[in-house]
Amino acid sequence: MQLPIQIDFQNPHTLQVQIVEQFHDLIRGGRLPPGSEVPSSRELSEQLHVSRNTVMGAYEHLVEEGYLYTQRAVGTFVTQTIATGTQQPLSRVPSHHRVVNLPLPYTGRGPPGLHQSRDRVLLYDFALGRTDPKSFPEKIWRRLTLDCLGGAAAWMSEYLDPAGLPELRQLITNFLGPARRMVVSPEQVIIVAGCQQGLNLAAHLLIGSGTRVVMESPCYRGAAFLFESYGAKLVPVPVDELGIDVARLPKQPVKLVYVTPSHQFPTGVTLSLDRRIALLEWAAEVGAYILEVDYDADFRYEDSPLPSLQALDRPGCVIYMSSFSRSIGPGLRLGYVVVPRDLIRAATTLKALTDNGQPWLEQATLARFIRDGSWAHHLKRIRSTYRRRRDALVTALHSHFGDVEISGAESGMHLVWRLPRHLSPAHEFQVTARRCGVGVYCLQNSPAYLYEHMEDRDRILLLGYGSLAEEQIEKGIATLAQAAGR
């Protein structure tokens, strides 16, 4: 098979990069569907008149990214689960649907890399952002969904409050009091499709072309790329072991500062109380909103969580958001934003203009899940599951690699391992690990961004432990140690 790949020898990008990028387009555009076999490296090198090593390097890279997988002695194939774009191949789009001469929609930076696709060739995948499939409360959820369907007709035949089901908003308010020390009213709570939609609403309200937005550096790509798509000028402020370095916040006006205080992404540090207060004072002084993404706050293992920024906020400059992606699963697509009072109207209107609110059935089921106590029970159970997994990972790293430098393990579902100098740099270590079926992630291959300033960036490995059982964690790290020659 000949692939429609063009090599431009005048192009400043390397030949390997050109091949990789065109594979991205072919796969994401659906022209190389999941499961299809790609030409052998020899065939493709002959077709493109480039060296076989160049093609092999490109294939290795695509395997690392999860686009391709290799079956020894059989061939190389497109991964089954890779998220292809919604675009259909042009030839399959009816001609009256083909639109030309219109401004192109935003096709800027985004996936791949934002979410890690499930990779069948990996035996032990320390992927980020993945929850334990076995922990989904399937039985209860099925029962509650059926109960809700019993009275669904009236709800299904109406447009509902775009800000969300009143009962669910009230229950979230009740939860946030003791859990995050927040005193808020249900009108401030807007139910959204996960934090990503919360970020979108905030960005739509506050960011225009050239708006200065302070970002933690490093930070979560999904937020940074989104803000840039609205025209933001990102102002990176470094993160150290106490969280964002408030002494380095800019003095010039800034509209918005984005932070992940409970478990900074990707470093895993917790923003200290002093810095929380200093950040709020700075925001009040420069007139900035703070976007507090409280991702991972439900999983604090060592001590009690600190009060959220929203709880410490007096002037009303914090937009708080969290979701059920970690505690129930990202497939649920439910989360919430707590807006300051002066943004309630604008944010609710925008939510209505976006989608008229989240589907009723999932909201109603979740409300019952929280109301009947299943939520509290579930949280307690999975918190101890993830704590055991975290412990298993820390123990395995110590027993197979000795005196390891680990951070960010106090909460969340991933930790940071700073590789010692006698091991290879993180990007090479990741490749070695993958060859023996273990997925670990260097910063470049994670959803991290703005990490270029970090001196030790190529010693950092991110290891998610949410979806692996303790025995798998031990075996995975033992395999890694063997591969590293320990």
Ligand SMILES: Cc1ncc(COP(=O)(O)O)c(C=O)c1O
């Ligand atoms: C730091 C951070 N914020 C936001 C999100 C998006 O979360 P949600 O599923 O709630 O949209 C993620 C997902 O991986 C994340 O890691």
